[in-house]
Amino acid sequence: MMNKMMQAIRYHQFGGADVLQLEQVPRPEPQAGEVLVKVYAAGVLPVDWKIRKGLFPMPVQFPHIPGTALAGVVEEVGSGVTQFQKGQAVFGRTTKGTYAEYTTAPAEAIAHKPLSISFDEAATLSGGATTAWRAIVIDGVVKAGDRVLVHGAAGGVGLFAIQFAKWKGAYVIGTAGPSNVDFIHSLGADTVIDYTTTSFEQAVQDVDLVLDTIGGETLERSWSVVRRGGSLVSIAGQPPLNKAQELGIRVMRSSLATNHDLDHIAKLIDEGIVKTFIEKTFTLSDARQAHEHSQSGHGRGRIVLHIADM
Ligand SMILES: NC(=O)c1ccc[n+]([C@@H]2O[C@H](COP(=O)([O-])OP(=O)(O)OC[C@H]3O[C@@H](n4cnc5c(N)ncnc54)[C@H](OP(=O)(O)O)[C@@H]3O)[C@@H](O)[C@H]2O)c1
Numbered sequence: 001m002m003n004k005m006m007q008a009i010r011y012h013q014f015g016g017a018d019v020l021q022l023e024q025v026p027r028p029e030p031q032a033g034e035v036l037v038k039v040y041a042a043g044v045l046p047v048d049w050k051i052r053k054g055l056f057p058m059p060v061q062f063p064h065i066p067g068t069a070l071a072g073v074v075e076e077v078g079s080g081v082t083q084f085q086k087g088q089a090v091f092g093r094t095t096k097g098t099y100a101e102y103t104t105a106p107a108e109a110i111a112h113k114p115l116s117i118s119f120d121e122a123a124t125l126s127g128g129a130t131t132a133w134r135a136i137v138i139d140g141v142v143k144a145g146d147r148v149l150v151h152g153a154a155g156g157v158g159l160f161a162i163q164f165a166k167w168k169g170a171y172v173i174g175t176a177g178p179s180n181v182d183f184i185h186s187l188g189a190d191t192v193i194d195y196t197t198t199s200f201e202q203a204v205q206d207v208d209l210v211l212d213t214i215g216g217e218t219l220e221r222s223w224s225v226v227r228r229g230g231s232l233v234s235i236a237g238q239p240p241l242n243k244a245q246e247l248g249i250r251v252m253r254s255s256l257a258t259n260h261d262l263d264h265i266a267k268l269i270d271e272g273i274v275k276t277f278i279e280k281t282f283t284l285s286d287a288r289q290a291h292e293h294s295q296s297g298h299g300r301g302r303i304v305l306h307i308a309d310m
Helices: 046-052 125-139 158-167 178-186 216-225 241-247 259-270 284-295
Strands: 005-010 021-026 034-044 069-077 089-093 102-106 110-112 147-150 171-176 191-194 207-212 226-234 250-252 278-283 302-306
Touching (some): 021 284, 034 125, 069 102, 089 125, 110 259, 125 158, 125 207, 158 178, 226 241, 278 284
Parallel strands (some): 147 207, 207 226
Antiparallel strands (some): 005 021, 034 069, 034 102, 089 110
């Protein structure tokens, strides 16, 4: 029997944004424990273009469909899947590629979509809200009264980290460029540092937790603002363990969200406690422009590919 076909963005070799091609490809079939999702929207994460450039340490099989973050509707369930049914709206993560009309995802990596937001908005949550949730709530265990510094506070991860830390009752400090200062305040930050005019080390000290989403020099300069016994979480660099031991600072990298985490995030969104923000929306056929936009490293919120209408 002929496979059903779908449109997807694929690339056949590492390279610039021009390797991204819109192609007609076979629609995937859900395996045991998986769900086939009709993708309505895909989040465009910085890691997507890092993988495309061959910069990310993971094996890639060509042709490769990029994207891990999705929002869509269950089309079919594989054997053993009891928690989802055809027609339900979901969001979450897959390793099978989301820049496509359909994808398959493990049932434990997706959850019911928040009712109060669109599919485009729900596509911002995986790799954004989930990463921030793990760093602030689960691994960082931020509690009331903690002082938390979030670098890149306007980004797809940072905007959620500010809100989760505030929800936990922390004193929250964010760094952002001048065009995003008011935005970070509107998310609830107590202090916003414009990184183009002020060195954060001069403005803040004795922080309980730093979430670094920038890496490089920003990560290097962050050691001096964490109190002894505090934590440094970097999702953009690798803090050296020997330095952490010497300074008495706990270091962490990102950890993967469970569908329990996804459910918590969906609830906070539907209760109006946490908001998302879309930087810009592109069509599937404009994935090249979406990657070029993401590569600029600036902006407010997540870039999204709008793939299907309701
Ligand atoms: N491991 C994981 O699970 C995981 C998940 C998601 C992301 N990441 C990584 O984390 C990093 C950030 O991801 P993202 O999705 O949040 O990126 P993003 O949406 O592209 O946002 C980047 C943000 O950084 C800000 N920025 C740029 N230079 C800055 C500086 N020197 N100081 C403070 N802010 C600065 C920009 O704001 P302005 O416009 O104001 O400059 C922009 O809002 C990427 O390297 C990504 O690969 C890792």
